[in-house]
Structure formats: structure tokens, C-alpha cells
Amino acid sequence: MSGVRLLVGxxxxxxxxxxxxxxxxxxISGPHFAGWEIYHLKGSPVDxxxxxxxxxxxxxGQMIQRSEDGGKTWEAVGNEFVYDGVPGTHQWYDxxxxxxxxxxxxxxEPSLTDPxxxxxxxxxxxxxxxxDGGKTWQELPGLRGAKGNLWQPGAGGMCLHxxxxxxxxxxxIFVAISAAGAFRSDDAGQTWRPINRGLKSEQxxxxxxxxxxxxxxxxxxxxxPGILFMQKHWDVMRSENAGDSWNEVSGNLPxxxxxxxxxxxxxxxxxxxxxxxSDSEHYPPxxxxxxxxxxxxxxxxxxxxxxxxxxxxxxxxxRDAMAVDSLDKCGVYFGTTGGQVYASADAGDTxxxxxxxxxxxxxxxxxxxx
Amino acid sequence: MIRVVLPFHLRKxxxxxxxxxxxxEAPVTQRSVLDALEVRYPVLRGTIRDHVTQKxxxxxxxxxCEQDLSHDPPDxxxxxxxxxxxxxxxxxxxxxxx
Numbered sequence: 001m002s003g004v005r006l007l008v009g010x011x012x013x014x015x016x017x018x019x020x021x022x023x024x025x026x027x028i029s030g031p032h033f034a035g036w037e038i039y040h041l042k043g044s045p046v047d048x049x050x051x052x053x054x055x056x057x058x059x060x061g062q063m064i065q066r067s068e069d070g071g072k073t074w075e076a077v078g079n080e081f082v083y084d085g086v087p088g089t090h091q092w093y094d095x096x097x098x099x100x101x102x103x104x105x106x107x108x109e110p111s112l113t114d115p116x117x118x119x120x121x122x123x124x125x126x127x128x129x130x131x132d133g134g135k136t137w138q139e140l141p142g143l144r145g146a147k148g149n150l151w152q153p154g155a156g157g158m159c160l161h162x163x164x165x166x167x168x169x170x171x172x173i174f175v176a177i178s179a180a181g182a183f184r185s186d187d188a189g190q191t192w193r194p195i196n197r198g199l200k201s202e203q204x205x206x207x208x209x210x211x212x213x214x215x216x217x218x219x220x221x222x223x224x225p226g227i228l229f230m231q232k233h234w235d236v237m238r239s240e241n242a243g244d245s246w247n248e249v250s251g252n253l254p255x256x257x258x259x260x261x262x263x264x265x266x267x268x269x270x271x272x273x274x275x276x277x278s279d280s281e282h283y284p285p286x287x288x289x290x291x292x293x294x295x296x297x298x299x300x301x302x303x304x305x306x307x308x309x310x311x312x313x314x315x316x317x318x319r320d321a322m323a324v325d326s327l328d329k330c331g332v333y334f335g336t337t338g339g340q341v342y343a344s345a346d347a348g349d350t351x352x353x354x355x356x357x358x359x360x361x362x363x364x365x366x367x368x369x370x
Numbered sequence: 371m372i373r374v375v376l377p378f379h380l381r382k383x384x385x386x387x388x389x390x391x392x393x394x395e396a397p398v399t400q401r402s403v404l405d406a407l408e409v410r411y412p413v414l415r416g417t418i419r420d421h422v423t424q425k426x427x428x429x430x431x432x433x434x435c436e437q438d439l440s441h442d443p444p445d446x447x448x449x450x451x452x453x454x455x456x457x458x459x460x461x462x463x464x465x466x467x468x
Contacts, residue, residue: 035379059429059463060379060417076383076413080421 004325005070005367006343007051008335009038012359014053016071023331023345026354032074033065040107040320040363041071044115048367052118052134054105062104064120064134077134081105081122084141090124091152100124100144107320107363109163119189121160125151125177127189140189143175147194147211151180154214154233161319162218166225166242174228174243179204179214182230184243195243199232203279216259217319221268229271229298231261231319236273238298249298254285260322264347265330269297272324272332272348274317283314291334293348307351308342315340320363327368335361372403373458380418380461384411389458398453400432401444418461433460 006017013031032038033055041053053065053074062081065074081102092098103123111117120128120137126144128137143160151158159178166172171188174195181196194211204212214233221227230237230246234257237246250256255275264270271294277285284290288311291304315338325331332344339358344351374390381387392406401424408415419426424444426432432439435449435457451457 057379058466059377059427060383061427062416063383063413079416082422 002327003369004327004331005043005048005369006323006333006341006354007041007043007053007071007363007365007367008341008358008361009040009053009320009363010335010339010359010361011037014038014041014055014071015355015358017341017354021327023325023327023343026343028355029071031359032071036063037104038362039104040365042108042110042365043070043367044110044118045112046110047115048369050110050115050133052108052110054108054120056104062102064105064108064137066134078130078136081120081128081137082139083126083144084139087126087141087144088149090148090158091150093153097149100126102126103157106159106161107163109165112165112167119163119165119173121163121175123157123159124153125158125160125180127160127163127173127175129189140185142185142190143183143192146183146192148180150209150211151177152212154178162215164218164220164225164228166220167222168225169242172225172242174218174220176215176218176230178216179212179233181211181213182215182218182228182243195239196246197244198239198246198248199237200235200248201233203233217261219261219263219271221263224268227268227297229261229263231258231273233257233279236261236298249294251294251299251301253292253301254290254303258317259319260317260334262322262324262332264332265324265326266328267295267330267347270295270347271297272322273301274322274334276316282316287311287313289313289315289336291332291344291348291351304344304348304351306349307344307353318362321361323364323366325366325368331366333364333366335364337361371455372398372406372452373455374403374407375458375460375462376414377462379463380414383413383417386411396453397445397447399445399447400439400442403448403459404444429464429466431462431464433462434458 002021008015015030044050049070055063087100089097107121162176164174228239292301315336322334337360
């Protein structure tokens with residue numbers, strides 16, 4: 001019997017939502033780590049019952065939790081994230097240079113092949129790796145060598161929020177950082193280069209600079225990992241060449257500002273975004289919560305509204321708060337800053353809220369269970 | 371025996387209820403108490419003071435005998451009443467709300 005498990009991180013704890021393959025009725029467990037910010041949870045593709053969670057607090061710092069039973073019980077593992085060597089400085093809000101300071105882990109990406117290996121994206125931006133199931137973490141400092149002195153924090157902090165592991169090219173990793181841009185390593189994280197050619201950001205002094213772009217999210221389909229999709233601060237972008245260059249595919253979107261972007265599990269040219277009015281008004285245009293779907297890999301978009309509030313809705317959908325399952329039909333899920341988690345069991349045609357009153361949702365991951 | 375009161379979230383992390391009691395050799399200081407606490411409960415490393423610098427985290431406070439000891443140097447002896455086990459060494463999260 002197939003099923004789906006959603007891992008939902010919120011401002012005040014983690015929740016695990018489970019359903020059978022029909023995805024009509026859901027069990028909700030949580031809050032786990034009540035009162036803590038849970039930026040992200042993700043299960044190992046190799047062992048789905050092994051789940052990593054990033055737990056943090058303004059008072060007590062960072063903790064990594066690990067579950068071996070699908071989120072029923074948890075064990076605190078490592079929490080020591082120390083930059084390699086002297087980490088140097090990056091751009092600060094006032095134009096001065098500011099030393100790197102670890103604040104939290106935004107995203108955990110378990111290895112595609114080894115449940116003991118995982119990557120953690122940190123604020124201040126850096127990539128860490130564990131090879132012992134989260135007990136110890138080592139930085140991959142080459143990333144900061146990719147012009148890190150020119151990176152700068154966005155309003156949300158200077159965070160490494162996206163990690164994509166290429167399933168076809170050994171050692172290829174993509175990451176995205178606000179506000180630095182997208183970066184690629186072809187040697188398992190030892191060396192990196194910016195991959196921001198084609199991005200244009202009017203919010204930075206040189207709109208086509210090599211680094212400094214506020215990339216909100218990048219996504220790929222496992223069958224075509226060389227094709228990347230990006231939701232930038234403004235603009236939805238597509239790359240045909242593993243990030244070597246990008247073209248805008250915002251097309252007929254009502255606004256091309258937004259945070260998440262994701263790809264249909266079975267249709268690599270079907271992508272989803274949630275347009276947000278502007279960077280000054282972080283809510284849906286006209287108070288209508290609409291997911292937009294493109295079946296052409298961008299440019300041509302259709303609004304998906306059935307089951308979503310079409311008046312007086314002023315929530316946001318954050319960058320890590322959208323996910324898809326791999327059932328047939330593809331399930332699509334997203335969480336809002338208003339605490340709703342919406343599910344579509346038909347690739348976005350219709351939506352239903354699974355739960356309406358959670359704390360602000362920071363992240364949603366979907367696990368398809370067999 | 372040194373008595374330590376932990377805040378809710380750290381009690382949950384350490385999986386303890388109520389006060390923690392620690393054997394600490396003299397001199398009894400913030401550093402020696404926290405060292406002993408972290409030996410007993412390794413999960414608390416990094417939650418009260420920074421892993422590397424050992425500085426108190428910004429929003430953690432240390433109280434004892436109705437005094438705020440947060441800004442005392444870490445090797446300052448704690449009050450005699452704490453060293454004698456008559457009073458608790460209180461670790462707490464600074465007030466914040468909104």
C-alpha cells in the first residue's frame with residue numbers, strides 16, 4: 001500500500017502528516033520539538049525512515065535531530081558547525097566587510113546513495129557535510145572561495161537554502177544562496193564556481209554581476225538534471241546547461257516575484273510557482289492564493305485556484321515550503337506563513353487544506369512510501 | 371552537590387525533570403559548573419555557550435542568590451550558597467516576547 005509522508009517545519013515545531021495513496025485523509029503528529037524553529041526536515045532517499053531535522057532557537061542555537069523510525073522518535077545528534085579555518089568576511093548592510101558568523105541550518109540534503117552522508121546549508125552561507133549520520137559536520141570551504149567576500153545578506157539573512165545533488169553526474173552539486181546567487185561544484189564540493197550568467201537583478205549595483213543575486217530557489221527533475229529552474233527575487237529563470245547560462249521564463253505570470261519553485265514528478269517540463277505581489281508586499285496579488293503551473297517548462301502559465309482562497313488571503317509561501325510526491329497522479333503540497341498546508345492529489349488541478357492552523361510553515365518535504 | 375536549574379527547552383533536550391545535581395570540584399565557578407553539566411549531558415554543548423569561544427550565548431542568562439551573574443567572568447567563584455548546595459545556579463533564556 002503506497003502512501004505519503006509530509007515533513008513540515010514551522011516556526012514552533014515540526015509536524016509529520018501521513019496519508020495513504022488516496023491522499024484524502026491525513027494523520028497529523030506533532031509538534032515535535034515544540035517551541036523551536038524547524039527550518040527543514042528531510043528523509044534519506046536510501047532509507048526513508050531516517051529523517052534529519054534542523055532545530056534552532058534564538059536562545060539556544062542549533063541542533064540537528066535524527067529519526068530512524070519515520071519521525072516517531074528523535075535523537076539529537078551533532079550541533080557543532082565551525083567554519084573551516086579563518087572564514088574571512090563578506091559584504092555587510094552598510095557596505096563594510098563583516099566576519100562570517102554561524103546562525104542556523106536552513107536546509108539539509110541527504111545523500112542520494114548513503115544514509116550517513118548529508119549536506120547542510122547554513123546561515124551565514126556555507127555548506128557543511130556529515131559522513132556519520134549527523135554527529136559531526138565539516139565545512140566544504142571551497143564554496144566561500146567563490147567570491148564570498150562579495151556576498152551579502154538579504155533581509156532574511158545570508159543563507160544557503162538550496163542544495164541539489166545531481167543523480168547523473170558524479171560529484172556535481174548545485175547550491176543557491178541569498179544574496180549571492182547559484183553555484184556549482186563538479187568535484188563533490190571541493191571547488192565551486194558561480195553560475196549566474198543571464199540573471200539580471202536591478203536591486204544590485206551591477207544588475208548582471210557574477211555574484212550578488214538574490215536567488216530564492218532552484219529546482220531540477222531527476223531525469224534531466226542539466227535543466228534547472230529558478231525562482232529569483234524577481235524573475236523565473238531556466239537553464240538548459242546546468243546553470244552555465246539562464247533565460248527568463250516568467251512569461252504571463254501576474255508577477256514574477258516569489259519564493260518556491262518545483263517540478264512535477266513525472267513531467268520534467270511541468271513546473272510550479274506561487275507568485276507573490278512584490279518584495280515590498282509579501283502576499284498574493286489581489287488577495288488570491290494561486291499556484292501557477294507551466295507545462296512547457298516556463299513562459300506559458302496557468303493559474304491553479306480550485307480549492308485555494310480567492311479573496312482576502314495575505315499569506316506568503318516560503319522558499320522551502322513546496323514539495324511533490326511521486327505517486328500517479330503527482331501530488332503537490334505547499335505550506336503558508338498562515339499555517340495552512342495545502343495538498344493537491346491531481347498535479348495541482350484541485351487543492352484541499354490538510355491542516356489550517358499550524359505555526360508559520362517554513363518548509364514542506366514529501367516522501368512517497370511504498 | 372551543585373544544583374542547577376535548566377530552562378524548559380534544555381531540560382527537554384537533556385531529558386531531565388526538575389533540578390540537575392552535579393559533583394563539581396572546587397573552585398565552583400560558571401566554567402566548572404558548565405563543564406560538569408556538559409560532561410553529564412553532552413547534548414547541551416553549544417546550547418548555553420559557544421562551542422569554540424565558550425562565550426555565553428547572547429540570550430542565555432545565569433542567576434543565583436537573586437543576583438544576575440551573566441556578565442561575571444567565567445572563572446569567578448560562584449556564591450558560597452551555590453557551592454554549598456543551598457541555592458541553585460539558574461540557567462535561563464532571556465525574556466523576549468511580542
